[in-house]
Amino acid sequence: MSQVGLDIVVCVKQVPDPEGPSSSFTVDEENVRVVTSGIPPVVSPFDENALEAALRLKKAGGGRITLLSAGTKISNPVMLKALATGADNLVLVQDGSLDYSGTDSRSTAALLAAAIGRMDAYDLVLTGRQAADTNAGQVGVGIAGFLGIPAITFAGKIDIAGDKVVVERVLPDGYEVVEGPLPLLVTVSHEVGDLRYPHIAEIKRAKEIPVARWTAEELGVDVKGEKVTELVGISAPRISRRCELVEGDTQREAGENLARALRRDGVL
Amino acid sequence: MALREYERDIRGCSRCSICKWVPFAQIKSVDCATVCPSISRYNFHSYSGGGRLILGLSLLEDRVELTEEVADIIYKCVMCGACEVSCKIYRDDIDVLRVIEELRFACVENGMMLPEHMMMVDAMKQEDNVFGEPKSARGDWAKDLGLKDINKEKADVLFHAGCRLSYDEGLRGVVRGAASILSDAGVDLGIAGADEACCGGRAFEVGYRGELEKYAEDFASRVKASGCSKLVTPCSDCYGAFKQLYPMVGKELGVEVLHVVEYVEMLMGQGRIRPTVKVPLKVTYHDPCHLGRRGEPYREWEGEDKLKRPSAFKMSGTRGVYDAPREILSRLPAVELVEMERIREYAWCCGAGGGVMEAYPEFNSWSANERVDEALATGAQAIVTACPWCERSFTDALEERDEDLEVLDLMELLARSLGSEPDA
Numbered sequence: 001m002s003q004v005g006l007d008i009v010v011c012v013k014q015v016p017d018p019e020g021p022s023s024s025f026t027v028d029e030e031n032v033r034v035v036t037s038g039i040p041p042v043v044s045p046f047d048e049n050a051l052e053a054a055l056r057l058k059k060a061g062g063g064r065i066t067l068l069s070a071g072t073k074i075s076n077p078v079m080l081k082a083l084a085t086g087a088d089n090l091v092l093v094q095d096g097s098l099d100y101s102g103t104d105s106r107s108t109a110a111l112l113a114a115a116i117g118r119m120d121a122y123d124l125v126l127t128g129r130q131a132a133d134t135n136a137g138q139v140g141v142g143i144a145g146f147l148g149i150p151a152i153t154f155a156g157k158i159d160i161a162g163d164k165v166v167v168e169r170v171l172p173d174g175y176e177v178v179e180g181p182l183p184l185l186v187t188v189s190h191e192v193g194d195l196r197y198p199h200i201a202e203i204k205r206a207k208e209i210p211v212a213r214w215t216a217e218e219l220g221v222d223v224k225g226e227k228v229t230e231l232v233g234i235s236a237p238r239i240s241r242r243c244e245l246v247e248g249d250t251q252r253e254a255g256e257n258l259a260r261a262l263r264r265d266g267v268l
Numbered sequence: 269m270a271l272r273e274y275e276r277d278i279r280g281c282s283r284c285s286i287c288k289w290v291p292f293a294q295i296k297s298v299d300c301a302t303v304c305p306s307i308s309r310y311n312f313h314s315y316s317g318g319g320r321l322i323l324g325l326s327l328l329e330d331r332v333e334l335t336e337e338v339a340d341i342i343y344k345c346v347m348c349g350a351c352e353v354s355c356k357i358y359r360d361d362i363d364v365l366r367v368i369e370e371l372r373f374a375c376v377e378n379g380m381m382l383p384e385h386m387m388m389v390d391a392m393k394q395e396d397n398v399f400g401e402p403k404s405a406r407g408d409w410a411k412d413l414g415l416k417d418i419n420k421e422k423a424d425v426l427f428h429a430g431c432r433l434s435y436d437e438g439l440r441g442v443v444r445g446a447a448s449i450l451s452d453a454g455v456d457l458g459i460a461g462a463d464e465a466c467c468g469g470r471a472f473e474v475g476y477r478g479e480l481e482k483y484a485e486d487f488a489s490r491v492k493a494s495g496c497s498k499l500v501t502p503c504s505d506c507y508g509a510f511k512q513l514y515p516m517v518g519k520e521l522g523v524e525v526l527h528v529v530e531y532v533e534m535l536m537g538q539g540r541i542r543p544t545v546k547v548p549l550k551v552t553y554h555d556p557c558h559l560g561r562r563g564e565p566y567r568e569w570e571g572e573d574k575l576k577r578p579s580a581f582k583m584s585g586t587r588g589v590y591d592a593p594r595e596i597l598s599r600l601p602a603v604e605l606v607e608m609e610r611i612r613e614y615a616w617c618c619g620a621g622g623g624v625m626e627a628y629p630e631f632n633s634w635s636a637n638e639r640v641d642e643a644l645a646t647g648a649q650a651i652v653t654a655c656p657w658c659e660r661s662f663t664d665a666l667e668e669r670d671e672d673l674e675v676l677d678l679m680e681l682l683a684r685s686l687g688s689e690p691d692a
Contacts, residue, residue, distance in 0.1 A: 014379070019393065020478040021485065037270070038477030040386075041379040075379020076336070081386055197390060197400075203383040 006063035018132040046128025048195035050188040084198035084206040107226035109142025114219040140187035156191030287317035287351035300609035317351025347622030353585035361574035372475030384627040385474040407461025416458035423458025426496040430503030432656040446502040446679040469509030474623035484519035504655035508558030533592040543685035546602035552648035555615035556655030561585030585613030620657040636665035650674035
């Protein structure tokens with residue numbers, strides 16, 4: 001398949017700004033949820049990386065980018081900003097049943113896969129490697145599973161070569177090059193690069209971009225039925241601090257003692 | 269805090285509309301009787317302090333949704349705090365401005381931000397300034413002034429320029445002048461240069477409370493590391509953030525915070541700054557909101573009944589910085605001060621605050637022009653202020669008009685009187 005006219009779907013999740021101060025996040029153990037205050041919703045950073053990868057592919061070979069997001073209440077300004085970077089369409093799956101406690105990675109993947117399946121065409125589906133709120137990293141490969149297409153995870157770079165997708169897959173000690181056929185799902189890592197900033201005029205123009213609004217019911221997905229996990233408890237880790245002065249007669253000895261202490265504590 | 273925490277304040281509004289007017293005892297003419305730019309411009313009750321309280325009640329009772337139209341009303345407010353001053357004269361138990369802030373926090377938490385504000389906050393995250401200008405260029409204004417770099421050596425006074433004065437080249441003379449005046453007076457002055465960061469105040473005002481908390485945390489650690497005893501700024505916006513907003517989010521800087529006009533007045537009193545050059549000029553002085561009523565030190569009060577709240581804990585606006593700039597003006601040879609009708613805690617706002625300059629430039633310009641008209645009515649040859657945001661607003665407004673009115677920062681005028689007007 002030629003990369004000209006490639007239809008790219010980018011899944012974007014709205015999350016509370018993960019760059020907010022720690023005081024903005026409160027663990028509500030009783031209701032098993034994290035409550036946020038004083039911070040805005042944003043597109044999950046790895047999803048922003050996925051959008052940036054899509055924009056580069058579009059620039060290199062043309063095509064269309066459709067943003068897909070699901071949730072109970074999706075912020076219009078947040079989506080406008082993402083659209084303004086150069087996307088062509090927005091599909092919102094908004095439904096009261098899609099709240100924090102009503103979904104899990106599997107049901108979300110089922111829902112997004114159903115939405116992608118309903119689209120006129122898709123060649124490449126991009127997601128972030130994990131969401132900034134749950135950090136589960138399951139939805140991307142889950143979508144591929146439901147769609148019955150192959151998936152490549154942890155992409156640091158994506159290129160199109162003829163009818164194949166060539167991905168530099170990030171490893172702890174470097175990267176490996178993996179090829180996959182279209183249609184394909186790729187989960188994207190931050191090594192791809194930060195999402196470009198749109199100009200304010202582009203955000204205003206993005207208001208004209210068509211938006212499709214679907215519900216889980218319209219997509220025929222029983223979100224509760226697809227949910228297989230239950231969050232039974234949540235708590236903040238208790239942090240204790242201990243101060244130890246590492247000494248030595250010489251700087252070299254002090255350094256060696258420090259290394260030993262770090263190894264003893266499992267840091268090295 | 270959340271909007272719900274202010275339900276008693278909100279329900280307490282008796283809808284008297286005093287928040288729209290200059291305190292009655294201070295009204296001098298019908299032309300200058302109003303004090304709230306928002307209600308004066310948009311002329312519908314929701315755009316007033318009291319109207320916003322009722323809007324808050326409607327949201328609390330789920331009678332309206334937080335739509336783009338509601339957010340538009342919430343954001344068409346310069347956050348000048350004049351409504352609070354007028355209201356406080358009669359009602360000790362209503363904190364109008366705190367409710368307006370909570371409405372903005374609600375907008376942000378519910379994703380109803382304005383795109384212009386999102387861009388500003390993104391710029392802050394990226395480059396540590398509200399304009400998105402390169403962080404590396406932040407200290408360029410101080411080139412060749414020979415000021416200490418507090419990252420390398422200790423200084424008694426940390427001089428914080430702020431975003432506007434660091435990057436607005438049209439105001440370069442203000443910041444260079446202010447720093448030079450202090451330096452020439454023998455003050456042991458240091459700057460952070462490219463490592464200086466935004467105070468975070470403008471993010472707070474558009475509803476990003478968490479951003480301010482981050483900046484305040486960072487700023488407090490930088491100030492502590494610098495070892496300075498005083499923090500001095502020529503920017504009223506930053507001053508208001510340090511004096512009012514930081515304590516509000518539980519951050520104390522642990523050093524004396526002064527606006528440059530306060531410090532200069534102190535140094536004049538010690539005879540370390542002696543203006544001698546005659547500058548024959550009839551001037552009027554514009555009180556910046558964030559140096560005046562919004563620069564009032566914040567003190568947390570933890571009691572239940574606000575009617576029993578001691579006056580030191582109330583934000584009445586009267587404890588802002590009003591006398592120091594006028595004292596400096598009185599010491600400048602041949603300078604004559606003529607006051608406008610709306611001054612001190614009931615001054616009219618230039619229109620730059622509350623994210624209005626970023627999102628509603630037409631409203632900003634309208635408010636600035638109202639003030640320019642008031643200044644012209646005094647017969648002054650110059651409008652003097654002590655905030656770069658006000659100076660920028662008035663300068664831009666006058667560019668569209670054929671009026672003979674100079675816009676000056678007080679430090680620029682002082683530099684003339686010291687015969688040391690610096691090159692911009």
